Amino acid sequence: EVTPTASAILQLAIPIFVAGKAKSASxxxxxxxxxxVALTTQEREQGQRL
Incomplete structure (x- = not known):
């Protein structure tokens, strides 16, 4: 089982923050x-494909 740690998430977030791509929580x-992975019934009836 793999569980993310706060320090690992921080390491992923730092470059995003520095690049000015941070977002507010909202x-x-x-x-x-x-x-x-699947079409709706209507999409299948219309012959659509993924």
């Missing part, structure tokens, strides 16, 4: 790991 949005 602007932060989660980054999802999974991509879109």
């Amino acid at each position: 602007e932060a949005m989660p980054i999802y790991i999974r991509n879109r």
Whole structure:
């Protein structure tokens, strides 16, 4: 099991902060790991593909 530590997250955040790309907590949005893996029923009926 892998658990992130505060120091590891800080190391990832420093270059983003220095580059001026920091966001306030109210602007932060989660980054999802999974991509879109399925079509909706309507999309399948329309013949769409991923």
